[in-house]
Amino acid sequence: MIDDKFLNLxxxxxxxxxxxxxxxxxxxREKIVKARRFLDQKIKSSKRPLYGINTGFGALHNIKIDxxxxxxxxxxxxxxxxxxxxxxxxxxxxxxxLLLKILSLSKGHSGVQLKTVxxxxxxxxxxxxxxxxxxxxxGASGDLVPLAHLSLPLMGEGEVSYQNQIYYGKEILNKFDWxxxxxxxxxxxxxxxxxxxxxxxxxxxxxxxxxxxxxxxLISAISxxxxxxRIEPFDAxxxxxxxxxxxxxxxxxxxxxxxxxELIKQSKKHVQDPYSFRCIPQVHGASKDAVxxxxxxxxNEINAVTDNPLIFPDEDKIISGxxxxxxxxxxxxxxxxxxxxxIANISERRTYQLISGKRGLPAFLVNNPGLNSGLMIPQYTxxxxxxxxxxxxxxxxxxxxxxxxxxxxHVSMGANAATKAYRVLDNVQxxxxxxxxxxxxxxxxxxxxxxxxxxxxxxxxxxxxxxIEEDRILQKDIVKSIAFIKNMRLENIS
Numbered sequence: 001m002i003d004d005k006f007l008n009l010x011x012x013x014x015x016x017x018x019x020x021x022x023x024x025x026x027x028x029r030e031k032i033v034k035a036r037r038f039l040d041q042k043i044k045s046s047k048r049p050l051y052g053i054n055t056g057f058g059a060l061h062n063i064k065i066d067x068x069x070x071x072x073x074x075x076x077x078x079x080x081x082x083x084x085x086x087x088x089x090x091x092x093x094x095x096x097x098l099l100l101k102i103l104s105l106s107k108g109h110s111g112v113q114l115k116t117v118x119x120x121x122x123x124x125x126x127x128x129x130x131x132x133x134x135x136x137x138x139g140a141s142g143d144l145v146p147l148a149h150l151s152l153p154l155m156g157e158g159e160v161s162y163q164n165q166i167y168y169g170k171e172i173l174n175k176f177d178w179x180x181x182x183x184x185x186x187x188x189x190x191x192x193x194x195x196x197x198x199x200x201x202x203x204x205x206x207x208x209x210x211x212x213x214x215x216x217x218l219i220s221a222i223s224x225x226x227x228x229x230r231i232e233p234f235d236a237x238x239x240x241x242x243x244x245x246x247x248x249x250x251x252x253x254x255x256x257x258x259x260x261x262e263l264i265k266q267s268k269k270h271v272q273d274p275y276s277f278r279c280i281p282q283v284h285g286a287s288k289d290a291v292x293x294x295x296x297x298x299x300n301e302i303n304a305v306t307d308n309p310l311i312f313p314d315e316d317k318i319i320s321g322x323x324x325x326x327x328x329x330x331x332x333x334x335x336x337x338x339x340x341x342x343i344a345n346i347s348e349r350r351t352y353q354l355i356s357g358k359r360g361l362p363a364f365l366v367n368n369p370g371l372n373s374g375l376m377i378p379q380y381t382x383x384x385x386x387x388x389x390x391x392x393x394x395x396x397x398x399x400x401x402x403x404x405x406x407x408x409x410h411v412s413m414g415a416n417a418a419t420k421a422y423r424v425l426d427n428v429q430x431x432x433x434x435x436x437x438x439x440x441x442x443x444x445x446x447x448x449x450x451x452x453x454x455x456x457x458x459x460x461x462x463x464x465x466x467x468i469e470e471d472r473i474l475q476k477d478i479v480k481s482i483a484f485i486k487n488m489r490l491e492n493i494s
Contacts, residue, residue, distance in 0.1 A: 001025050002106045002121075006303050009210075009295055012203055013493040016096065021125045024106060024117065031108025032117055036184075038313035039111040043070075043185055050309070050318055053186045074188030075155060081148035081192055082158065084133025089146065089197075091161060094129040096200035097150055100302050101191070109305045109312065110190040116181050119154055128172055131159040132197070138403060139326035139414030142306060143197030146415070151191040156180035186309075193307035198329040201418035202298040205333070208425045209291055209340060210493045212432065213284070215485055216343050217253050218457065219436045220280050223350045224254070225263045225450045226442035228359045230270075231255070233278045245292070246285030254280070262448040270359075276349035283346050290339035297332040326414030330397035333417035337424045341389040344424075344431040348382045351431075351438045355379055365441045365468075372471045375438050378478060382434040385427040392420045392427075433481035436461065441468055 003025035005011075014020065024032075042050070049055045049064055054073075089097075098120055104110070105117050123130070130153050136145030152158025153169035160172050173180055181187075223229075232238075234251040258264045272278065309320040355375050357363035366374025396417040402409050440458050444467050449455060464480050 002028050002102060004028075007103070008299055009203070009206055010492050010494060012096075012099075012302070013207060015099065016092075016203075016207070022099070022102060022121045024121065028106040028108070029114060032106065032112065032114050034313050035108045035111050035311045036113055039186060039311055039318070040184075042318060053189075053309070053318075070185045071183060074183035074185065077188035077192065078148050078151050078155065078183070079157065081144050082152055084136040084145050084149050086133050086135035089132040089134055091129050093200050093204050094132050094150070094161075095124065095127070096203050097132065097146070097196045098124045098129070100196040100199050100203070101147070101150065101194065103302060104194055104196065104305050104307065105190065107305045109310045110307050111186045111311045112190045113181070113184055113187065116154065116183075116187060116191075119178065119181055122176070122178065123153070123160075126176070127162065128153075128176075129161045131161060131166065134419055137197055137415035138401065138408070138411035139195070139198055139330055139416070139418075140324070140411035141404070141408055142193040142195055142308070142324035143326075143415055144192050146197040147192045147194060150196075151188075154181045154191075155183065189309075190307045193324045195301060195306045195324060195326050195329055195414070198326050198333070198414040198418045199298060199301050201415075201422055202294075202329055202333055202336075203302065205336060205418070205421050205425055206291070206295055206298060207493060208429075209294075209336065211488065211490055212340065212343065212425065212428055213288055213291065214490065215432055215488065216284060216347065216428075217250060217280075218257075218454075219432055219439060220277075220284070220347070220350060221254055221257050222439040222443060222450070222454055222458065223354060223435060224273075224277050224280070225258070225261060225454065226361075226439045226446065227273070227277060227350070227354060228263065228266075228268065228270075228446070229273045229277045230268055231258060231264050233273070234281060239281060242282075244282075244285055244289055246288030247281045248285070249288065250285045251281040257453055258451050261451040261454070263446060263450050266448060274349075274353055276346050276353060280346070283342060287339040287343050290335050294332040294336045294339075297328050301329060326412035327397070330412035330414030330417045333414060333421045334393075334395040334397045337389075337393045337417070337421040338395075340421075340424055340428050341386075341393040344386050344389050344428045347428075347431050347435045348379070348386045351379050351382055351435045354438050354442045361442055361445055365438065365445070366471070367469065374468065374471070375441060375474070378434045378437060378474055381478065382431045385430050389424050389427050392424050396420060429485055430478075430482055433485050434478060436485070437465060437474075437477055437481045440465070 130150045132146045132149040137143040153160050156170040158169045234254040239248045239251045306323045355364045363369040364374030364376045366372040396413040399413045400410050
């Protein structure tokens, strides 16, 4: 039910992961109708120009449009802004775009017709996903270009993906016996102005991030055991005198998951571990704290109204503002990319340590090294992904470029930040998969047992990726390891 409830990330996860259907509450329907009625009355009674309602757009904002052309103005806006290039946006993210656009329009500050929102809901509930392209948004008059492609099928234009087939907008409407929306005043702007492209990527990236952070802790615990690491750096006393939340939580996880381990309790000859093991609470924890900030920003955004102008019927106001500017998202998504790049950085270093022939482990974790190269080269692959992440983590938000003949003279580049972060997370998953492959191999050379939880985890993994007795084509093991991580399911996101 779409209502006034402030949604958190776990709410979105439950809607998304369980494929729940949407329905407008009575209150939301009333607010949409009220705003539309107010707007129609204002157009009739007002003698002054209203931006985007009876004027042109962007640099053309001073051009007054005749009342008889207002509807054509909105259709022209959507068609002319559909200029996306590059690869299609993944279906899951398009579906989130639909969800977030519906949430924003349901607040009753956009002036759209009720039937416009209802058609968006029909698309969402039936998995009819407009074809949207990755490139085109500057993240500052909203996500104009991708949202234009999202909106075209409502008018019977553009393309959609439905049951693994591509349909033209008119075809899909005819298939379901739905009427195309005839856009009224301001509706094109309401559909195109907004941050739902950046926000959808942000939400999806957060889903992936939460899972990867848990998996990073889990796999690094296996690595710590395989490396015969020490538990003292995870002592609560160490964390309490530097009370960062993420650090405290990470150390507590390790103490809990390794509590019944024989390996962690055995006497150690070495007094210290390398930083990639000893500083896991500090490094993983810092990324978690950064992600917490990102989450708060994105959750505020998805509960917001980000089109323009905004309609306030109770205050008798129509205000042209800048809620479509993606700066909060751009900064946050850049931070997310940087924080998660660090998770991959330290993971690759643990992989490197494990194959280096230290702590009683054979060189490259294989019997008869020399004849066998063992796990020498997966670390190369990991290093390649880590290095690419460093390039992708260069902030997009420090860039801006003038557009719309100087009217839009500062833009956020949040869309680029969003798609870059998505690529970073894909690399993080690959790097963690290679650490898992490496750590599981190393752990099998130890005589003592790790914790019951980690033993069970490794046994499940071994059903997909067996111990490496001698050289084989390891690309297949890496792909299986990536799939193993990808198929792990979290019941909720917290």
